[in-house]
Amino acid sequence: MAKTIHNTKSFRLGTTYTIGSYILPGQLNQNINSANGATVKVTISNCIDVINRLNSKEIDLGIIETPTFHKDIIAQEWIDDEMVICSNIELEPFIEKNDFYKYRLICQNESSPINKLIHRFFKKIGISHRDFHAISTIDNTTASIQSVRWSRPNIEHPTITIVSSLAIEDEVKYKKLFMSRIKNYPLMRKFYIVYHKDVDIKSIENIIQELKNYYSL
Numbered sequence: 001m002a003k004t005i006h007n008t009k010s011f012r013l014g015t016t017y018t019i020g021s022y023i024l025p026g027q028l029n030q031n032i033n034s035a036n037g038a039t040v041k042v043t044i045s046n047c048i049d050v051i052n053r054l055n056s057k058e059i060d061l062g063i064i065e066t067p068t069f070h071k072d073i074i075a076q077e078w079i080d081d082e083m084v085i086c087s088n089i090e091l092e093p094f095i096e097k098n099d100f101y102k103y104r105l106i107c108q109n110e111s112s113p114i115n116k117l118i119h120r121f122f123k124k125i126g127i128s129h130r131d132f133h134a135i136s137t138i139d140n141t142t143a144s145i146q147s148v149r150w151s152r153p154n155i156e157h158p159t160i161t162i163v164s165s166l167a168i169e170d171e172v173k174y175k176k177l178f179m180s181r182i183k184n185y186p187l188m189r190k191f192y193i194v195y196h197k198d199v200d201i202k203s204i205e206n207i208i209q210e211l212k213n214y215y216s217l
Contacts, residue, residue, distance in 0.1 A: 009038040011207065014059040017140040019191065020044035022167040024063075028214050035210040046140075047113045054196045061204050062194040063211070065164075066113035069194070076193045076208070079215045083118070083187040084165045085180040086145060089153045094183040097125055104154070105132040106147050106161040109139065117189060118162055125185050133157045141167055149177055162187070 013032070015024060020042055024032075033040050043050075043059060047068040053059045054073055069075055085095065108115045122128055138144045144161040145168060151159040171177035181187075193208055 010041050011036045011038040011061075012041050012043070012059040013207075014043045014045065014050040014053050014062040016047055016050065016063070016065045017044055017142060018065055018164045018167050019063045021142055022164070022169075028211075031210050031214060032207055035206040051194065054194060057196070060195070060199065061207055064192050064194055066117055066189065067192065068113050072197050073194050074197055078191040078193050078211060081189050081191055082165045082181075083121075083162050083189060084168075085160050085182070086148050086163050086168050087158050087160045087178050087180065088149055088151060088176075089155065089158055090178045091158060091180045093180055095180050096183055097127055097185065100127055100131045101133065102157055103132055104136075104151075104157050104159040105129070106136045106138055106144050106159060108141070108144060109137055114141075118187075121185075121187050125182070145171070145177070 011032070013024075021044065024042065029040060029042075043053065045053075047064040047066050050059070050062040050064050051068055051070050051073055054062050055070060063078065065081070067075065085091070107118065136147070138147055138161075141163055145163060148159055148161050149171070165179065168177050168179060172179050193211060195204055
């Protein structure tokens, strides 16, 4: 009887919640596995934790959502991502910024890089959290999306969150959630591939190339 050969080689990848939960699963994960000939072990956390794990050599490569870097970390731009308004009732495709007073905003923890990004964006366009009917704080993207999805529909004060458009593609496709944008103010950001300066570049270059090929940068 032929013996079953188990692949004991593994590649340790650290990602943020949005990337690890919504972008990596599926074909991209399979492509990474094929490119490296190893089992991909994914750790999902926040940007700061991914950087810390790279510094302590607990992971081989990271993919993060916001530029939370360190002097020993090399970062390469990966893809552009648009942050959009997510709601469980259909709003106008483009919302006037002055209409924000009627929304209930679910945001992530104040110290999170994503929340800081949104704060800077609000400040840039001249609004603040005081313009919102109510504010809730949630731990991560998945929790934010699910909180909006299962909130009681309220035409007068719709519950919204601001998330990656990539994270809600399926829900929008099947009309479980709806997506809007702020008129004249697109909220764009970059995703980054990050690794420690001391890593053996040959051990990760196939993975980096596969990531870049997947989205045809």
